[in-house]
Amino acid sequence: MQSQLLLQLIVNGLIIGTLYGVVGMCFVLIYKASQVVNFAQGEFLLIGAWTCWWLLTAWNIPFFWGFLIAVCFMMVFGIVVQMVVLRPLIGEPIISVIMVTIGMSIFFQALMKWMFGTFAQPFPPIFSVDKVNILGLQVQTAYLMSTGVSLAIMAGFAWFFKYSRLGLAMRATAFSQQVAQSLGISVRQVFALSWGISAAVSAVAGVVVGIVNGVSSALSYFGIKVFPAVILGGLDSVFGAVVGGLIMGLLENLAQYFDSQYLKWGNLYEIVPFYALIIILMIKPYGLFGTRDIERV
Amino acid sequence: MAIDTLRPCGDYRTSYKADQTIFATRLTMLFCVAGVVLACFAPFFFSRYILSLMIQIGYLGIAALGLNILVGFSGQISVGHAVFFGFGGFASAFLANKGVPVPLAIVLAGLWTTAVGLLFGLPAARVKGLYLAIATLAAQFILQDFFVRAEWFTGGTHGAMAAPFTLFGYDLSGDDRYFYVVLFFVVVMYLGAANLMRSRDGRALIAVRDHYLSAEMMGVNLTKYRTMAFGISSFYAGIGGALYAHYVGFMSVEGLDILFSIQFLGMIIIGGLGSIMGSLMGTIFMVLLPEATGWLASALSGSVIDQVLHLKDGLTYMREMLIGLTIILFLIFEPDGLAHRWRLIKAYWKLYPFSY
Numbered sequence: 001m002q003s004q005l006l007l008q009l010i011v012n013g014l015i016i017g018t019l020y021g022v023v024g025m026c027f028v029l030i031y032k033a034s035q036v037v038n039f040a041q042g043e044f045l046l047i048g049a050w051t052c053w054w055l056l057t058a059w060n061i062p063f064f065w066g067f068l069i070a071v072c073f074m075m076v077f078g079i080v081v082q083m084v085v086l087r088p089l090i091g092e093p094i095i096s097v098i099m100v101t102i103g104m105s106i107f108f109q110a111l112m113k114w115m116f117g118t119f120a121q122p123f124p125p126i127f128s129v130d131k132v133n134i135l136g137l138q139v140q141t142a143y144l145m146s147t148g149v150s151l152a153i154m155a156g157f158a159w160f161f162k163y164s165r166l167g168l169a170m171r172a173t174a175f176s177q178q179v180a181q182s183l184g185i186s187v188r189q190v191f192a193l194s195w196g197i198s199a200a201v202s203a204v205a206g207v208v209v210g211i212v213n214g215v216s217s218a219l220s221y222f223g224i225k226v227f228p229a230v231i232l233g234g235l236d237s238v239f240g241a242v243v244g245g246l247i248m249g250l251l252e253n254l255a256q257y258f259d260s261q262y263l264k265w266g267n268l269y270e271i272v273p274f275y276a277l278i279i280i281l282m283i284k285p286y287g288l289f290g291t292r293d294i295e296r297v
Numbered sequence: 298m299a300i301d302t303l304r305p306c307g308d309y310r311t312s313y314k315a316d317q318t319i320f321a322t323r324l325t326m327l328f329c330v331a332g333v334v335l336a337c338f339a340p341f342f343f344s345r346y347i348l349s350l351m352i353q354i355g356y357l358g359i360a361a362l363g364l365n366i367l368v369g370f371s372g373q374i375s376v377g378h379a380v381f382f383g384f385g386g387f388a389s390a391f392l393a394n395k396g397v398p399v400p401l402a403i404v405l406a407g408l409w410t411t412a413v414g415l416l417f418g419l420p421a422a423r424v425k426g427l428y429l430a431i432a433t434l435a436a437q438f439i440l441q442d443f444f445v446r447a448e449w450f451t452g453g454t455h456g457a458m459a460a461p462f463t464l465f466g467y468d469l470s471g472d473d474r475y476f477y478v479v480l481f482f483v484v485v486m487y488l489g490a491a492n493l494m495r496s497r498d499g500r501a502l503i504a505v506r507d508h509y510l511s512a513e514m515m516g517v518n519l520t521k522y523r524t525m526a527f528g529i530s531s532f533y534a535g536i537g538g539a540l541y542a543h544y545v546g547f548m549s550v551e552g553l554d555i556l557f558s559i560q561f562l563g564m565i566i567i568g569g570l571g572s573i574m575g576s577l578m579g580t581i582f583m584v585l586l587p588e589a590t591g592w593l594a595s596a597l598s599g600s601v602i603d604q605v606l607h608l609k610d611g612l613t614y615m616r617e618m619l620i621g622l623t624i625i626l627f628l629i630f631e632p633d634g635l636a637h638r639w640r641l642i643k644a645y646w647k648l649y650p651f652s653y
Contacts, residue, residue, distance in 0.1 A: 274438045
């Protein structure tokens, strides 16, 4: 029974971990392209999920189309946010930029609570089968879908940055804005686009989590949980974000296992990532795959 | 420049002595003294409601000043100020329940919070900028979790009772009497900060903020001053929290969430980073903002806007949104805060017909 539980938790950890990985990737995308630490990443999930939920319940749109509209909306939303809020702050000190994203985060969170209430709302059922039995383990269909979607997104990112013209332009901008500009890349467009893509992909993650747990403002907690993951992986490494996300997902669920079996402290899994975060910052602040700035602090 | 009113509006000091005065001119000193003296008469004129707002401004202003020393003067960002505020409150309540006299407990709570702040400031020796911001974010969640767990210290989820403030047997706990306690602490803490900033340590903090490499070249120990800024800021937060605990008579983990931390950051951004009086102005703004929202909502009740938006139900959310919105707007349009606006107004009046 115990090994069964452990196995179940590990599978859960991997599934949650891929989701953390996806959100982490979005976070790293913004950071790499425009050097902005986005504290409002969780709100992107939240807004995306609520938009999709609203389209599905209020307008009775089929899931596929509602999903697509929500993602497109979030893309536009991300671009608009970058243009209106972040663009005037280019060149300002890092404190201002961090603070403006924090301000956005509480603004949108309160707005969503006001518009949709504080209670978790379930998505209308999408799959005919609720749970699937894989090798004796009960796995929710939505989780399976989430893993599939996450892996597809990761593959998409890999292709995008390796082969597409736009992805290469983004990497060039991340490497050096001046060089990119002299090569004819519009840095402004790249900034706006990185926010757009990040918001859109976050919305996908938000919808997936919303299908599993219901949509509520707890979704924005993902935006905070993502910090330990990206710090572990290295702030400017897309691959690191995925690895960090997986490790954090596993760590959380293992903590839950030890907590329920041995320690009986309760709620340990919620707080473990932050202890891990402090330890990582103390011993290896640039993470596993991050670029190491040679600099005395 | 014998007459204060004819000073040019820029920074035209010619001696170190002039640069290091607590108050820029005698007139500002007179204004500050007059302000404190006038505030002493406040309990005789104002209602309890206004007094309670003023007390709120007092203890929040002390904590905000602490954050401004950390963020505005030493250039580090902390997203976990609320938990230090809360720690001060819990520590003071804990000490007072153990039999320590309340005034002493408040000071000791400040020192205790300093120790905790130094502990969480340790990453500052290793990382800076946004990494540090994320470390303080972790501190926020870890300490919040600790408050719920440590029942011996905080009473867990139930909260802890805090003894009323008594001094030499006199009970100073009502709004009109506690006002003087808070006023005393505000004056002492603000004077302390103004003095700190003209000492060697204060200038070193500013040097670390402005250019840390040059500061290190000049012999400023970066690690020491970065950690020290955390300690000082936690001390201020602890005192503020302790004053809050003994004012309300009760301390609970509720409300010490990240939104409260962000509110502190909002106060110093609105007031002006790196300005001592700005911290107070920002606090006044931040305390009055939710009240003003309430007044506005009740003024609009029954109108078309109210019917469409249901202002009464959305009041809490509207307040949160306004906090976020003011932070964003100030950062975009007035990054130097109210203190800067105040300087501009002063300069305008000084040169009245010929302003530029």
